[in-house]
Every structure is written in structure tokens, then in C-alpha cells.
Amino acid sequence: MFNFEFHNPTRIVFGRDRIKELNRLLPDGAKVLVLYGGGSVKQFGTLDKVRQALGSRAVIEFGGIEPNPRFPTLMRAVEVVRGEQIDFLLAVGGGSVMDGTKFIALASRFEGKAEDILLGRVKPAQLVSAVPLGTVVTLPATGSEMNSGGVISHQSGKYVFFHPLVFPQFSILDPTLTFTLPPTQVANGVIDTFIHTVEQYVTLPAEGRFQDRTAEGILRTLIEIGAATLDNPTDYDARANLMWCATNALNGLIGAGVPQDWTTHMIGHELTALFGLDHAKTLALVQPAVWKVRREQKRAKLLQFAERVWDLREGSEEERIDAAIAKTETFFERLGVATRLGAYGVGAERIDDVLNALEAHGLTALGEKREITLAESRKILEAAL
Ligand code: NZQ
Ligand code: ZN
Numbered sequence: 001m002f003n004f005e006f007h008n009p010t011r012i013v014f015g016r017d018r019i020k021e022l023n024r025l026l027p028d029g030a031k032v033l034v035l036y037g038g039g040s041v042k043q044f045g046t047l048d049k050v051r052q053a054l055g056s057r058a059v060i061e062f063g064g065i066e067p068n069p070r071f072p073t074l075m076r077a078v079e080v081v082r083g084e085q086i087d088f089l090l091a092v093g094g095g096s097v098m099d100g101t102k103f104i105a106l107a108s109r110f111e112g113k114a115e116d117i118l119l120g121r122v123k124p125a126q127l128v129s130a131v132p133l134g135t136v137v138t139l140p141a142t143g144s145e146m147n148s149g150g151v152i153s154h155q156s157g158k159y160v161f162f163h164p165l166v167f168p169q170f171s172i173l174d175p176t177l178t179f180t181l182p183p184t185q186v187a188n189g190v191i192d193t194f195i196h197t198v199e200q201y202v203t204l205p206a207e208g209r210f211q212d213r214t215a216e217g218i219l220r221t222l223i224e225i226g227a228a229t230l231d232n233p234t235d236y237d238a239r240a241n242l243m244w245c246a247t248n249a250l251n252g253l254i255g256a257g258v259p260q261d262w263t264t265h266m267i268g269h270e271l272t273a274l275f276g277l278d279h280a281k282t283l284a285l286v287q288p289a290v291w292k293v294r295r296e297q298k299r300a301k302l303l304q305f306a307e308r309v310w311d312l313r314e315g316s317e318e319e320r321i322d323a324a325i326a327k328t329e330t331f332f333e334r335l336g337v338a339t340r341l342g343a344y345g346v347g348a349e350r351i352d353d354v355l356n357a358l359e360a361h362g363l364t365a366l367g368e369k370r371e372i373t374l375a376e377s378r379k380i381l382e383a384a385l
Contacts, residue, residue, distance in 0.1 A: 001208045001257040008252055010146045011170040014244070016236075018172050019046070019136060022053035022090075025170045026134065030088040031058045033081060035101050037065050037093045041138060044180045050092055050136060060084055065093070068272055068279070069100035071115060071154040074107065081108040081131060089131050091168075094139030094185075095192075095279070099150035102166035105130040118152055118159035130165035136172045139181060140243040141189035141280065143196060143250025145171035151269065151279075157361055158269040173247065175239035183230055186242075187335035188280035190226045193246040194219060194331075195283040199262055200255040202291065202301045203368045208258035212304070215254045218245045219309045226335055259368040264290050266366055267377060270357040275346055284332040285339050289383035291325050293376065294367070341384050351381045 013021060026032065034050060041047045042063075051059065062077045080086065081104060091101035107114035109129040116122045137145045144150065149162045178186070201215035221241055229238035248254070268282030295302060299317070306312040306324035315323070329339045338344065355374050358364065366372035372380075 001206060001211075002259075004257040006252055006256045007164075008146060008167065010168050010251075012146065012173060012247065013170055014173045014240075016174060016176055018174050019049045019053050022050065022134075022136075022172070023055050025172075026054070026057070026088055026090070027132075029057070031084065031086050032060070032088045032090055033077070033084070033086040034059060034061045034090045034092060035065060035077065035097055035104070036061070036063045036091075037067070037097050039063065040180065041092050044177075046092060046136065046138060046177055050090070054090075060086065065097045065100040067094075067096045068151075068153045068158065069096045069103075071118065071152055074100050074103050074152065075114060077104045078107045078114065086131060089133040091133060091135040092138065094137070095142030095144045095151075098135050098137070098142070098144035098168070099152065101133055101135070102130075102144070102148075102150040102163075103152050103161065105133050105166050106161075106163055115154060117161055118154050120159075124163060127163055127165065130163070132169050133166065134170045134172075135168045136174075136177070137243070138177045139185055139189060140173075140175075140178060140239075140246035141185075141192040143193075143247055145173065146247050146251035153273065156273060157357065158273050159361075160269075171247075173243050175236055175243050178239050178243065179234050181233070183233075183336065184278075186230050186233070187337050188278055189242060189246060190222055190229070190335055191280040191284050191332055191337055193242070193249045194222050194328075195264055195280070195287055196249040197222075197254065198287065198305070199264060200258060200260050202298055202305050203259040203261045204298070205300050205304075206258045208256075211254045211256065211258045214248075216308045218249055218254070219305075221245050223309070223331060226331065230335060261290075261366075261368040263366040263372050263377075263380070266363045267354070267358065267380065270354050270361070270363075271341075271346075274350070274353055274357060275344060277344055281337060281344075284337045285341055285343075285384045286380065288325050288329050288339055289380045291321075292383045293379045294372075295321055297367075297369075297371070341381070348382070348385055351378060354381055 225238040271282040306320040
């Protein structure tokens, strides 16, 4: 196991009706900006519950944060934070609202050019302050509720940033808030969580036994509840397990001290930026292709994944690896999510566009050993056709 440092300061408040406790969780007298997306929280009454729970505090609202949140939208919120002297941000929504809020938290207190935070031109030490934030999660998927990262769309790309100052102070995880999700977003949540887990697990052996066993536990739980939570949207326990899996898949726990390979996410972000596919939809088609192209390098962990996650113990090594990849694809397809680019009308003629975007964003050495060059990414995209 590698050396690591693990610190996660986010308080999780889990269960039914916990929005009521916002009053206890927020500083007294804080002037609060409540941020949300395209309106689902208004439609389903979550925003009303939040308003009620905030009591007599001064509250301003900022709606309209779009999926794959865009820089100009977020900069409008930064103006509100500065103009109104906001001192607490409350994100109510999915990954896009939470990520957007984290960016607003940093950009509002940064005196330089805010886009430089995204473009990697600002060193972490130059960001010395952020507006404190909390979240009310409505879509279990990204893990943003308990990590310090965010993904923001700017011009033609998606940019990832991290900063310890934007760990949420608290996140409210009420599984009943997810009952209103359309099936396609539930499938997205299961798949995003699955892929976050395998990107920290199907890598190279590193004797991270706790991390491996925990990753396997998350994957097996997702396989157990995936179909049930889609078929029965009000199955509280299925949603509760999905929610807790999503949070733990990307809060630093299973990735501590082990190799990580974020190739699928990096290629996936380009597919979202170019073709407008949902984040998780891109992952379902890239990940099996990564395994097909990198099966030699990942052989030991693919065999472990086959045995411990899919119970595949019979047959040759090749057969077990093939079967594990096929079972994963069938699982995604059962959730209604395609595992081939062609399903979205994207053909071989667009591969160069994806490779050009990867190059423009400096993503030319991906993978746990930084061996995935553009030529290797081409093979992966070809395998995903
Ligand atoms: O905008 P509203 O009207 O609220 O509707 C949203 C949106 O259209 C809807 N929705 C959310 N909760 C709902 C609901 N509809 C009904 N009932 C509810 N309870 O769902 C749609 C999608 O929401 P979005 O927040 O975009 O989805 P998700 O949570 O999947 O977030 C995706 C974003 O997170 C980034 C992705 O790149 C993408 O931009 N990621 C962030 C990560 C992180 N911070 O650690 C890691 C991830 O890998 C990911 O990259
Ligand atoms: Zn993801």
C-alpha cells in the first residue's frame, strides 16, 4: 500500500426528513444563498422545505445552474455573492449544482481571473479563502457531497478542479428526495458510482486489502440494488444504499493508498463536451473499451473483479475476463444505458475530434502508469464504437 494522507471534514446527515435540521447545521445569522438547478427542486417541494427550515435567516435564491454547469452562469452567481455579501452557500441538487456551488465559493473570494482556477493557472496556495458551503443532495451519483472536487464546463471543454476549502461543511442525504428522479437519472447514478469504484480498483495490485474489499462491497451492492431501485422508485432501502454507495465511492476512502486510473472519466468528459451525452452515459461506453484494450496491464485486477464481484471462477483466464466485461455491459444495458458510441449516432469519423480535444486539454498520458497516449485512446474509442 502506498503512503497516504486522508482528511475528510464533511458531516453527513443521513435519513428521512433531515432537511428540518438545517437550522442546527447553519451558522446563526448567516446570510444564505440557496443554489439550485433547472427547477426540479421547486416542482417537487424541496425548495419549500429548505426555505422553511432556514427560519428567519436572510435568504436569497439563485436558480438555473444547468447540468454540466457552465462558467458564465456561475459567474452570475459570483456577482450575487459579492453584491449581497453572502456568507453561506447552500447547494440543493445533484452533482452539477454542488460542483457549481463549489466553484462559486472559490471564485467569489478570488481576486484574480476566475477562469484561471479552471485552466490550472492558479496554484492551490493562491486560493486562501472560500465561502463556506453545505449541500442537500437530490441525485446520488457524483460523490460531490463529500469531496473537494468539481467539474465545470467552459468554452468547449470540461475542467476539473480540487481544493480543500470546498469540502462541504455538511451534506444532507435524504433518500426520499431521490424518489422523483426520472429512471434515466437513477441509472446514471448507479453507473457513475460503479465507474468511480472500478477506476480506483481495477488497476494494479497494491495490497490495499481494505480498499479492495470495500470497493467490492460497493460494486456488489450496486449489482444487487440496481434493477430494484429503477423498477421501484419508492423502495427506500434501495435508494438509501445507492446514496451511501455513491458518497463512499468518491470521498477518498477507497482510493487512499492505491493506484487510480481515471482514463474513462477523462475521455468521457470530452464525449460530453462534444456530443452532449450525460456524464454517466459516456462512462458506460468507455469503461468496457478501456478493459478490452488494457486487459494485459490490468489482468490481475480484472481476474479479481471477475471472481469477487461477478463470482466467475470457472474457465480460463481469458474466458473469465471476457465474461466479467460482458456481465458489466449487460448490467449497464439492463439499466437502459447503451455501451456503444453508435447508439448515440457517433461514428468512427468523430474519433479524431475526441483525440484533438484530449490533446488540447493536455490529456495525453492517462492511466495508472500514465501510459495511455493518444494512440492508446484511439484504440479505446475504436473499441467503444
Ligand atoms: O436541474 P434540475 O431541474 O434540478 O434537474 C436535474 C438535472 O436535469 C435532475 N434532477 C436532480 N435531482 C432530481 C432531478 N430530477 C428529479 N428529481 C430529483 N430529485 O437531474 C438532472 C441531472 O442533474 P446533474 O446534477 O447534472 O446530474 P449528476 O448528479 O449526475 O451530476 C453530473 C455532473 O457532475 C460532474 C459531471 O461531470 C457532471 O458535470 N461530476 C462531478 C464529480 C465530483 N464533483 O466529484 C465527479 C463525477 O465523476 C462527475 O464528473
Ligand atoms: Zn463520474
